Amino acid sequence: xxxxxxxxxxxIGIYIILTISMNLIVGYTGLFALAHAAYYGIGAYTSAxxxxxxxxxxxxGIALGSLNAAFFGFILAIPTLRLRGDYLCIATVGFVxxxxxxxxxxxxxxxxxxxxxxxxxxxxxxxxxxTRGEYLVLVIGFVILTLIAVxxxxxxxxxxxxxxxxxDEIAATAMGLNVFLVKALALTISAFFCGIAGGLFxxxxxxxxxxxxxxxxxxxxxxxxxxxxxGSISGSVVGPCVLITLPEILRNVGIAGDFSLFxxxxxxxxxxxxxxxxxxxxxxxxxxxxxxxxxxxAASAESGKGI
Amino acid sequence: xxxxxxxxxxxxxxxxxxxxxxxxxxxxxGILFFINFAHGEIYMMGAFLCWTLVLWKVPFILAFFVSMxxxxxxxxxxxxxxxxxxxxxxxxxxxxxxxxxxxLLQNLAALIWGNKPKPFSLPxxxxxEGFDMGGVIIDSFQITILCISILLMIGLDRFVMKTKMGxxxxxxxxxxxxxxxxxxxxxxxxxxxxxxxxxLAAVGGILVGMYYNSLNPMMGFVPGLAAFTAAVLxxxxxxxxxxLGGMLIGILxxxxxGYISAGYKQxxxxxxxxxxxxxxxxxxxxQVEKEKV
Numbered sequence: 001x002x003x004x005x006x007x008x009x010x011x012i013g014i015y016i017i018l019t020i021s022m023n024l025i026v027g028y029t030g031l032f033a034l035a036h037a038a039y040y041g042i043g044a045y046t047s048a049x050x051x052x053x054x055x056x057x058x059x060x061g062i063a064l065g066s067l068n069a070a071f072f073g074f075i076l077a078i079p080t081l082r083l084r085g086d087y088l089c090i091a092t093v094g095f096v097x098x099x100x101x102x103x104x105x106x107x108x109x110x111x112x113x114x115x116x117x118x119x120x121x122x123x124x125x126x127x128x129x130x131t132r133g134e135y136l137v138l139v140i141g142f143v144i145l146t147l148i149a150v151x152x153x154x155x156x157x158x159x160x161x162x163x164x165x166x167x168d169e170i171a172a173t174a175m176g177l178n179v180f181l182v183k184a185l186a187l188t189i190s191a192f193f194c195g196i197a198g199g200l201f202x203x204x205x206x207x208x209x210x211x212x213x214x215x216x217x218x219x220x221x222x223x224x225x226x227x228x229x230x231g232s233i234s235g236s237v238v239g240p241c242v243l244i245t246l247p248e249i250l251r252n253v254g255i256a257g258d259f260s261l262f263x264x265x266x267x268x269x270x271x272x273x274x275x276x277x278x279x280x281x282x283x284x285x286x287x288x289x290x291x292x293x294x295x296x297x298a299a300s301a302e303s304g305k306g307i
Numbered sequence: 308x309x310x311x312x313x314x315x316x317x318x319x320x321x322x323x324x325x326x327x328x329x330x331x332x333x334x335x336x337g338i339l340f341f342i343n344f345a346h347g348e349i350y351m352m353g354a355f356l357c358w359t360l361v362l363w364k365v366p367f368i369l370a371f372f373v374s375m376x377x378x379x380x381x382x383x384x385x386x387x388x389x390x391x392x393x394x395x396x397x398x399x400x401x402x403x404x405x406x407x408x409x410x411l412l413q414n415l416a417a418l419i420w421g422n423k424p425k426p427f428s429l430p431x432x433x434x435x436e437g438f439d440m441g442g443v444i445i446d447s448f449q450i451t452i453l454c455i456s457i458l459l460m461i462g463l464d465r466f467v468m469k470t471k472m473g474x475x476x477x478x479x480x481x482x483x484x485x486x487x488x489x490x491x492x493x494x495x496x497x498x499x500x501x502x503x504x505x506x507l508a509a510v511g512g513i514l515v516g517m518y519y520n521s522l523n524p525m526m527g528f529v530p531g532l533a534a535f536t537a538a539v540l541x542x543x544x545x546x547x548x549x550x551l552g553g554m555l556i557g558i559l560x561x562x563x564x565g566y567i568s569a570g571y572k573q574x575x576x577x578x579x580x581x582x583x584x585x586x587x588x589x590x591x592x593x594q595v596e597k598e599k600v
Contacts, residue, residue: 032399032402079581079584079585080581080584080585082585083584083588086340086341086342086399086402087539087584087588089342089402090342090532090535090580091580091581091584093532094532094577094578094580094581095577095581097529097532097573097574097577098574098577098578098581101571101573101574105568105571215528216410219406219410222403222406223407226403261414261417261418261422262414262418264410264413264414265410265411265414265415265418267407267410268407268408268409268410268411268412268413268414269407269411270407271403271404271406271407271410272388272389272404272407272408272411275389275393275400275403275404275407276388276389276392276393276404279393279396279397279400
């Protein structure tokens, strides 16, 4: 049972990073892009390929994976950012499916549907993060780094420009912001964090295959961001915690028949019910008031209505 | 050349179904400016309902009409519950609920009918026959699909152009506040649009299920996006454009799958979509829309 909780904690940690990166785009910059599963997959596959084929350490894999994801984030930004709301959404969904088709069909490199097994676990000065508990330490470390980095970004000139673009593009242009660059930067940063999460995931499960990185993955991350509250970093921590543990609790009281299907039905209901009854999410734009989180409040004090 | 013609025939068959589904996207987008992501799932539900009724020994024609009606009601209900409360509240809200409804229906279907593909064969009385036309094989079911789709599309076109409700639909698509000032009940018009779109999707789903002789809960997602691409290709909001776009996407997919690689078949519609959004967002028959401050 202990192992099972550690596993859940690891998964929650990885999803917190993904949700924060989703929130950065949808909640703070107001771009409805669903390409996160693709960045996540690119991060995971890059890290897996680099460590398996070139024998580089896992750290280098994760670093290269996130840089590669950021690169693709930027490349995708150039053509798609001219698109308005729902067109952007559908183009990014298309991008996810194209990337997945590449993972699936580029047999010589990705081994197609068989995936890449036996990925190494990371090592630090002779110590291997082999068990779930040890890996959790690593994941928590990355989550905290992400939280600090995102908090600093949101409190900076860049973060304020994201919010300005979200609230009114034309006004932001009038204030002298280059809206295109701001959006491209937001997508690139978001893709970078997704890449980190992808690398962490690949070396945690020690196996990657294309089925993990489909559109549903993006939707799940969106669900977590919506539930937690768009425009709240604490919400991005709460969202994954609730949405990963709740179905597990339901599983343990024996409600679910086929668990994974049931879980997805549940995600659908949550998404609809949240948007209809409480579109601001659990946290709205509030942040936790614990001393550690105090500085977040400044970040989101002026963050407004999210979507 | 023969292979090309064969792929063309297959492409036209699938394309006419895409066109039926694309009509639902384009009509909803024309009025509400949002992508009804759950549309592909209605197409799937239509096929499964018909299959279930046939399994319960309901005569095929009756099953066909019952599942069309049920899907029409389903579409209206979804609009009432998930889209109407958010209609004027936020722009992205309905899009998120649509995604929610889509995964809800997908997995509900998987819970009810299971994840394994189900065979869905033609009714016994159907005169299935293949015609060999100089190497190109066309079967009677392909011809039936094409005829049904063309009849429905002509019917819809006449409905929108000639009837009072059609006029109300066009007025609502033009401008919702003004239409309601003219005494049009916008809610009724939108419900009708969802009903018609869902009925057409159900027909498409049933035909495709029998054409490939296979049903599964995921069957709506990728064709749904392909049909959306078709709607964009034709010029979104434009009913005749959707018909043209559907045919073109069907043909491109089949020819692409035949000549490039079958593995990338599903990605072809997306590549077309991305290129289209980049270079000609208004589609083939659409009009350029000026963004207002």
